[in-house]
Amino acid sequence: xxxxxxxxxxxxxxxxxxxxxxxxxxxxxxxxxxxxxxxxxxxxxxxxxxxxxxxxxxxxxxxxxxxxxxxxxxxxxxxxxxxxxxxxxxxxxxxxxxxxxxxxxxxxxxxxxxxxxxxxxxxxxxxxxxxxxxxxxxxxxxxxxxxxxxxxxxxxxxxxxxxxxxxxxxxxxxxxxxxxxxxxxxxxxxxxxxxxxxxxxxxxxxxxxxxxxxxxxxxxxxxxxxxxxxxxxxxxxxxxxxxxxxxxxxxxxxxxxxxxxxxxxxxxxxxxxxxxxxxxxxxxxxxxxxxxx
Numbered sequence: 001x002x003x004x005x006x007x008x009x010x011x012x013x014x015x016x017x018x019x020x021x022x023x024x025x026x027x028x029x030x031x032x033x034x035x036x037x038x039x040x041x042x043x044x045x046x047x048x049x050x051x052x053x054x055x056x057x058x059x060x061x062x063x064x065x066x067x068x069x070x071x072x073x074x075x076x077x078x079x080x081x082x083x084x085x086x087x088x089x090x091x092x093x094x095x096x097x098x099x100x101x102x103x104x105x106x107x108x109x110x111x112x113x114x115x116x117x118x119x120x121x122x123x124x125x126x127x128x129x130x131x132x133x134x135x136x137x138x139x140x141x142x143x144x145x146x147x148x149x150x151x152x153x154x155x156x157x158x159x160x161x162x163x164x165x166x167x168x169x170x171x172x173x174x175x176x177x178x179x180x181x182x183x184x185x186x187x188x189x190x191x192x193x194x195x196x197x198x199x200x201x202x203x204x205x206x207x208x209x210x211x212x213x214x215x216x217x218x219x220x221x222x223x224x225x226x227x228x229x230x231x232x233x234x235x236x237x238x239x240x241x242x243x244x245x246x247x248x249x250x251x252x253x254x255x256x257x258x259x260x261x262x263x264x265x266x267x268x269x270x271x272x273x274x275x276x277x278x279x280x281x282x283x284x285x286x287x288x289x290x291x292x293x
Contacts, residue, residue: 013038013041013042013090014090014119014121015088015089015090016085016086016087016088016089016090016118016119017085017090017091017118017119017120017121018081018085018091018092018093018109018110018113018118018119018120018121019038019042019090019091019092019093019121019122019123020093020099020100020101020106020110020120020121020122020123021035021038021039021092021093021094021100021123021125022035022098022099022100022123022124022125022126022127023035023053023056023094023095023097023098023125023126024056024097024098024125024126024202025097025098025126025127025128025131025201025202025230026097026200026201026202026203026206026230027202027203028056028059030125030126030202031056031060031125031126032123032124032125034123035123035125036060036062038092038123039057039060039062039064039092039094040062040064041090042064042090042091042092043064043065043084043089043090043091044064044065044066044067044084044089044091044092045057045064045065045066045067045091045092045093045094046067046068046069046077046081046091046092046093046094046109047066047067047068047069047094047095048068048069048070048094048095048096048100048104048105049068049070049096050066050067050068052096053066053094053096054066064092069093069105069106069109070105071105074105074106074108074109075108077109078108078109078112081109081113082112082113082116082118085113085118092123093106093109093110097126097128097230098125098126098127098128099124099125099126099127102127102129102145103147103148103173126202128173128198128201128230128232129145129171129173129232131198131201131202131232132171132196132198132201132208132232132234133169133171133234135198135208136169136196136198136208136210136234137196137210138169138194138196138234138236139168139169139236139237140169141168142167142168142169142237143168143169143170143171144163144166144168144169144170144171145171145172146159146163146170146171146172147172147173148172148173148174148175149172149173149174149178149182151178153181156181156182156185157185157189158283160182160185160186160189161189161279161280161283162283162284162286162287163235164186164189164190164193164235164238164280164283165238165280165281165283165284165287166237166238166287167237167238168237169234169235169236169237170234170235170237171232171233171234171235172232172233172234172235173230173231173232173233174231174233175231176227176228176229176231177227179197179220179226179227179231179233180217180220180221180227182233183195183197183213183216183217183220183233184217186213186217186235187213187214187217189213190213191212191213191214192212192213192214193212193213193235193236194210194211194212194213194235194236195210195211195212195213195216195233195234195235195236196208196209196210196216196233196234197209197216197220197226197231197232197233197234198231198232198233198234199226199228199229199230199231199232200228200229200230201230201232203229203230205225205228205229207226209226238280250270250274250276250281250284251284251288253270253273253274254266254267254270254281254284254285254288255285255288257269257270258285258289263282263285263286263289264282266285267279267281267282267285
């Protein structure tokens with residue numbers, strides 16, 4: 001009996017379709033056989049930075065036409081891309097690293113193509129947020145990904161306060177030049193909240209720091225190398241003592257009170273009844289209102 005092949009043949013590509021292809025976040029070996037076949041077979045490859053992507057393609061001997069697609073030109077490219085698909089071309093979308101659209105360009109294009117009835121095909125693979133979550137040691141049964149933290153200090157504080165009110169694990173990206181400020185703010189708001197800082201995942205200088213918000217801040221402050229590279233920050237969910245009693249659904253109570261009182265008064269009354277931080281409940285109420293909109 002012949003030995004089974006370790007790689008199944010990749011089906012023929014759809015014509016008139018856009019393939020959303022995940023590429024490595026660091027280690028070039030973290031790309032699938034299918035992703036390589038799609039990139040080799042595509043009529044054109046839409047890339048966030050063509051110079052950056054050319055290095056990956058050259059590594060694997062892939063020579064296809066590259067078209068830049070980034071946040072500054074994406075909407076202007078949509079009509080032309082639609083024409084290519086209508087003409088029967090097969091296109092592949094890649095970002096600089098990881099899965100396109102996840103804090104990367106591509107959403108306006110994909111939304112427009114879905115709306116116009118074009119086929120959009122996922123080719124899954126590396127993603128920094130999920131990779132970090134898999135090794136963090138924090139609960140994974142419930143989590144939220146919230147992209148990059150805001151740049152401005154006031155908006156960042158509000159953003160982090162909302163994350164700290166969440167009962168699952170929160171995953172965000174942060175820029176090296178702002179990581180100290182973000183960690184310092186978390187250490188101020190919730191010094192004992194468990195954090196994980198995953199840096200340069202799959203690369204030579206990969207590190208994963210774990211501990212309380214205060215201890216992770218101290219680890220980063222003690223080692224300037226920890227302020228370099230690509231970063232994923234994971235924030236543990238609110239501790240049991242931060243949560244309302246099981247006898248009352250906090251969201252129901254907040255929304256009921258918000259129908260009778262201004263938001264801050266509603267949060268204050270809920271805090272009095274449940275013995276929970278007023279500020280956490282206020283941020284939760286704002287999040288609930290955003291969801292209902």
